[in-house]
Amino acid sequence: MSQSAHAIVVGNEKGGTGKSTTAMHIIVSLVRDGRRVGAIDLDARQGTLSRYFSNRARTAVRRGVRLPMPEIAAVQPTDNPDADTRKLMAILENFAPRLEFVVMDCPGHDNPLSRLAHNFADTLITPMNDSFVDLDNLADVDPETFEVLKPSRYAETVWEERKRRMLRDRGSVDWIVIRNRLSQLDARNKRRVGDVLEKLKDRIGFRVAPGLSERVIYRELFLDGLTLLDVMDDDSGVEVSMSHIAARQELRDLMDALHLPAPETRSEAS
Numbered sequence: 075m076s077q078s079a080h081a082i083v084v085g086n087e088k089g090g091t092g093k094s095t096t097a098m099h100i101i102v103s104l105v106r107d108g109r110r111v112g113a114i115d116l117d118a119r120q121g122t123l124s125r126y127f128s129n130r131a132r133t134a135v136r137r138g139v140r141l142p143m144p145e146i147a148a149v150q151p152t153d154n155p156d157a158d159t160r161k162l163m164a165i166l167e168n169f170a171p172r173l174e175f176v177v178m179d180c181p182g183h184d185n186p187l188s189r190l191a192h193n194f195a196d197t198l199i200t201p202m203n204d205s206f207v208d209l210d211n212l213a214d215v216d217p218e219t220f221e222v223l224k225p226s227r228y229a230e231t232v233w234e235e236r237k238r239r240m241l242r243d244r245g246s247v248d249w250i251v252i253r254n255r256l257s258q259l260d261a262r263n264k265r266r267v268g269d270v271l272e273k274l275k276d277r278i279g280f281r282v283a284p285g286l287s288e289r290v291i292y293r294e295l296f297l298d299g300l301t302l303l304d305v306m307d308d309d310s311g312v313e314v315s316m317s318h319i320a321a322r323q324e325l326r327d328l329m330d331a332l333h334l335p336a337p338e339t340r341s342e343a344s
């Protein structure tokens with residue numbers, strides 16, 4: 075990919091951890107800030123991200139409002155992985171010189187498209203639910219002491235792609251694990267998972283950023299293709315609650331923690 079767009083990849087080789095939800099909230103945050111974004115759905119068979127943005131486009135027409143949008147692309151995996159990866163490369167070649175960010179939403183399992191995306195990531199975001207089931211995907215943890223015994227499958231995948239990337243262009247990835255659907259209630263579990271992540275982060279090479287709590291507002295606007303950011307600032311008639319305000323703050327904290335390139339920096343660099 076000719077260098078210019080910053081590639082954000084949302085990945086985890088585990089289903090249902092909040093990849094698509096995280097991807098769409100990051101994309102909408104960016105486009106609402108006037109950033110030029112390409113969104114690539116690499117889980118096009120399921121099509122959550124594609125569907126979300128087609129819902130958004132429909133809502134804009136139905137309500138006669140302008141909703142900022144990314145450029146959208148999707149790759150459907152076929153039984154010809156070489157053709158699939160060529161298709162993704164062509165999309166990246168098209169987006170990279172014109173846009174500031176390319177955000178790729180990966181499927182919840184390993185496949186050649188997901189591998190390629192991980193290889194191109196400048197920022198890799200891995201959402202996980204706050205449980206030892208999800209942690210198991212990152213590391214094998216001693217059940218008595220919670221000591222980290224060894225990295226697990228997904229951590230190995232990221233490691234391999236990091237090495238390949240280093241060989242290809244000496245680039246490096248900022249890998250960020252975020253805890254999604256954090257519960258306000260389960261303080262003990264939250265602390266234990268947090269402790270293990272702390273032990274794990276230097277060994278495996280990621281950092282931990284604040285994630286999103288479990289909130290209805292993160293899922294109830296899907297059919298309209300909206301986020302809380304859209305409905306809090308317009309006259310859509312949605313009553314703004316304390317939960318919305320807290321959610322907006324969480325999302326801002328997440329965006330800040332990503333340390334993405336600022337507009338001036340990028341335009342100076344390009």
Ligand SMILES: Nc1ncnc2c1ncn2[C@@H]1O[C@H](COP(=O)(O)OP(=O)(O)OP(=O)(O)O)[C@@H](O)[C@H]1O
Nearest residue numbers: 089090091092093094095182286287288289292293
């Ligand atoms: N912070 C949250 N609060 C409430 N619900 C959430 C949150 N994050 C995700 N969800 C819900 O959890 C489910 C799984 O989320 P999502 O589809 O984003 O995960 P995914 O990792 O993309 O899944 P897949 O691996 O199947 O692609 C969805 O029903 C989504 O609406």
Ligand SMILES: [Mg+2]
Nearest residue numbers: 093094117122
């Ligand atoms: Mg998904």
